[in-house]
Amino acid sequence: VVKATLSAWDQASFEALTRPHPALRFEGLLEGLRELRKIHTGALWLEIFIVPGLNDAPAQVQRIAELAASLKADRIHLNTAVRPAAEPGVRALAVEELQRLGAFFRPPGEVIAGSLSGGQPAAALDRERIMAMLRRRPCTALDVSRSFGLEPAVATKLLDELKHAGRIRLEKRAGEFFYRGL
Incomplete structure (x- = not known):
């Protein structure tokens, strides 16, 4: 395809x-x-x-x-x-x-608006790849979870760590929270 x-x-x-x-x-x-x-x-x-x-x-x-x-x-x-x-x-x-x-x-x-395709295995997780994605476009924790094949709680924990490290920020838009890479 x-x-x-x-x-x-x-x-x-x-x-x-x-x-x-x-x-x-x-x-x-x-x-x-x-x-x-x-x-x-x-x-x-x-x-x-x-x-x-x-x-x-x-x-x-x-x-x-x-x-x-x-x-x-x-x-x-x-x-x-x-x-x-x-x-x-x-x-x-x-x-x-x-x-x-x-x-x-x-x-x-x-x-297809709002749908995400299959993610990558959790073993391939790389914080820099998450950061690269968040610099390209803001994403929800669920977007990150699906894109990288992570459990939602794991994705949320990683995003919280990146936020506390000052590498991303949280924005609320249309009632949803999006993470944006800095």
């Missing part, structure tokens, strides 16, 4: 959503995905990351869906910001709205 992200429909939307290096062109990315589809005989999954106000209007989603159809994706995953985003003001789209937008896609989009 190869999973790629396709959340834009042109250069302007690509820049607004991803803040790419100035040399990166949306058409080049799209052409690369088309070439990949030609040579890759396995499954191709596309993740569509929806950001309210940037790419959630029906006409915008329709344009993304048309591009996704041209890539003959085997699965379409719809996602949104479920953790605090790097950019202030970015918020999640309601699951019900994501489900409605899923109908634009063929195959129909599956809402």
Whole structure:
């Protein structure tokens, strides 16, 4: 399985959503995905990351869906910001709205917002890897637990130790507590 992200429909939307290096062109990315589809005989999954106000209007989603159809994706995953985003003001789209937008896609989009894939074995636990994850994005204790295959109590204990050591901070957002690497 190869999973790629396709959340834009042109250069302007690509820049607004991803803040790419100035040399990166949306058409080049799209052409690369088309070439990949030609040579890759396995499954191709596309993740569509929806950001309210940037790419959630029906006409915008329709344009993304048309591009996704041209890539003959085997699965379409719809996602949104479920953790605090790097950019202030970015918020999640309601699951019900994501489900409605899923109908634009063929195959129909599956809402994956809020789900986490399988974690890594506890034996591979490395505090620096946890720190690296928390520097990339804020996570709940449950996120850390699932990502690293830890019992929730073990993850909470490690996070408390890192917090007391001044390496992370705790933030409350939308009624949930998130840990952020410093």
